[in-house]
Amino acid sequence: MSARTTRTRVLAAAALAVATLTLTACNNGEGVRDEGASAGATSQPSSTPTSESQKNKETTTGAGQAASSSDSNSKPKDGKGAQNSTGSKGSSDSSKSSDSQDSGPTRTPCTAANTRMTATVVSRPLNHLLLTVTNTGSKNCNVIGYPAVRFGEAQSVPPVFEDSKPQAVVTLAPGESSYAGVRLSAADGSGSNGYTAKSLEVYLNKDSGAASKPSLPAKGVYVDDSISVTYWQQTMADALTW
Template sequence: MTACSNGEGVHDEGAPAGSASASAPTSSPGTSGETPTGAGQTDPAGWASGDSTGGTAGSSGTTGSTGSSGSTGSSDSTRSKEPASASAPCSSASVRMTATEVSRPLNHLLLTVTNTGSKNCNLIGYPAVRFGEAQSVPPAFEDSKPQAVVTLAPGESGYAGVLLSAADGSGSHGYTAKSLEVSFNDGAGAARPSLPAKGVYVDDSIGVSYWQSTMADALAW
């Protein structure tokens, strides 16, 4: 499905780390023309220069052992994107969150989390949202659970969709909420993104998606 934003929630894009000769970083898929920037890649030139140094030194016969200096090129590998298992959970201190009411699908809110830190972080599970004075958080759509944890490199964004109310008006106990608190399920703090001035209408049909790497996936439920 295609999600239309009302203009709120601009996403920052981070710059790739690594040397100028690094291969192009891999961007996470998104919609609406977003091209978040990933972390730097391993610099193959470092390895090439190391091999050349080793080969030249080896040809002298007496100093061939100094060819090991070529291994210094491997230090560039530390600039590559960390594996998800090595990343810390995203927290309210390392991200910026926005809440945008979209026109399609109807009665949906898009949560956007952008990594503003200097290291990768993981979006675990789904957001625990509380509108207004609500005493409980809505359930997640289990079918939206991704196959892998969403990992954000610096500058990259992740998304979750919130179904606010039933499109056919079948929901009950509806009310207008003007404030929102979103907690990370791993206990890493809470964010309070702004809602539209008029508030948003919520009823007991409310539900949220798991964190996703694209807007389209977040708004599919």
Template sequence: MSTRTHRTRMLVAAALTAATLTLTACNNGEGVQDEGASAGSTSTASPKADGGPSTGTDQTDSAGSPSAGSTGGAAGSNGTTGGTGSSGSTGSSGSSGSSGSTGSTGSTGSKDSEPTRTPCSPASTRTTATEVSRPLNHLLLTVTNTGSKNCNLTGYPAVRFSEAQSVPPAFEDSKPQAVVTLAPGESGYASVLLSAADGSGAGGYTAKSLAVYFNNSASAVAHPSLPAKGVYVDNSIRVSYWQPTMADALAW
């Protein structure tokens, strides 16, 4: 028993001696691996303090998400810029200026291409005076456009028989709705009531000549021929306005 106890004590002493040797070696700088590990953890901590990128998994994720967020923010800002561009496209409303093409309405100036309408005159017309049987005591004046342009017969003819000092008045109710326009070759008409059919007129005389004034102008006068025997005129004389048809003229 004493021998076994002695061996046990020797083993314990040897173990203690080994442990002591190990600790001593560590204190002499031989434990490089353990000290290196602690130094590595220290170097890892310093980049965190500087805010630089970390090779740690957790740091990579956290750093990745902010960079992605900033990228998304940039994209969002670009989207805003795009929106501004589209609003600029509303400037295309300037195309409404193309409505300025309504200047094409100037094509209404095509009216200028229509035949010029001027007052009829003896120089471009032929005037005749015809005694008719119905109605009684009436003379029919016919004016035919012999020119190359349209002309207008306005108002009523101012007629003067022989040496009369005045021109007869018109039947106001005979005034047409519009001015009578004669195209080349067309005719307009007016009638002259020479005397009262029942003989009630006064101051009668026989006229052998006739002057017809256009537009009441003394410089525009025609001299149509009368029948050789002349026509009888009294103070009942009246004229109609110029009419587009013979029937309209002889209605007065």
């Protein structure tokens, strides 16, 4: 046998041995385990984030439910907290409003001490006298009601025209004036018990404690029992309407 033939057989035998070893390794499952482990290592990361995401979602949901439960427990079920807050504010506002009304300068009444009074005979309407009261003080004051006038030796004060009552009390700032009209006698001469008066006392209202004594014309004024007065007015025109 030649050397070339011998070498060929040796190589064939070696190749056969290698093939046999390879087949044996495949049959014992080692290759399958290696490939399975590799596949498992590849698929596991995809499942892990899903699990972590689910855990995070559950944690977040649980925290939200806890917070909602805490808020629900902390809020008053009957709304008393809101009512108490509102009531406190209302009480404060009411107190503030009350203090403002009680201490406001317009609560001060006008008196003979802080005003000046004048009496003027007017040509129209006939037989009328215009009373003017001016605030000579440094603060606002109210002219309340109607003047109580007494001419000469009269024992009573004349009545008021009730329809002349204004809608609001007249308030005078320093230097401002208010007006009242006095009908001295009936224009048609229908009055009775007439007399001539040369002096006049004027109380700002029937409850006033002191009287002013404005001057009358030297010849005096004629008065009869139809005499009447108006409430204090903002304007001369309103005072002389009656």
